Amino acid sequence: MANEAIIVELLGNQGDPIRYTCADGTAIAKGALMVLTTPRTVITHAAVDTPFVGIAAQEKVASDGQTSIPVWTNGIFQLVLKTGGTPATIGDNVSLSSEVNAVELSATLDIEKGWAVGEAMENIAAAATGMVRIHR
Numbered sequence: 001m002a003n004e005a006i007i008v009e010l011l012g013n014q015g016d017p018i019r020y021t022c023a024d025g026t027a028i029a030k031g032a033l034m035v036l037t038t039p040r041t042v043i044t045h046a047a048v049d050t051p052f053v054g055i056a057a058q059e060k061v062a063s064d065g066q067t068s069i070p071v072w073t074n075g076i077f078q079l080v081l082k083t084g085g086t087p088a089t090i091g092d093n094v095s096l097s098s099e100v101n102a103v104e105l106s107a108t109l110d111i112e113k114g115w116a117v118g119e120a121m122e123n124i125a126a127a128a129t130g131m132v133r134i135h136r
Helices: none
Strands: 006-010 018-021 033-037 041-044 052-056 068-072 074-080 093-096 103-105 116-120 129-135
Touching: 018 041, 018 052
Parallel strands: none
Antiparallel strands: 006 074, 018 068, 033 041, 033 052, 052 068, 074 129, 093 103, 093 116, 116 129
16 A cells, blocks of 8 residues: 555554454555544545544554454654645644545544544645644
8 A cells, every 4th residue: 555654753652552443354554544434443544534543553464363453543643645635734634535545634524523634743745745643
């Protein structure tokens, strides 16, 4: 997968990981943006308007017998702003984008609906990486 998040700094208790259920047959890359499905199950981000829960803290190999994965919920990460997206400036909220494993500027109600990923800690141009503070 492309655009995996890169750790800049894990905050709290080593990123305050939370363990979620995942499908055994699913492959998940370390650093993938993760979204919530029901019941308390995570999948890799693939669409806008889905509830963001954190960043995969380890690789998950398909059909390895594992049915859970830890997800970092507190830290600073290098994330990719989607290609063709509006540039983000320091302090802007960013949310999941239509580009897999990338973010875009938050729209109205993204924060309230759980679609926001965090706040830009530097100016980020379209298709570029920049530091984002996530806290879920």
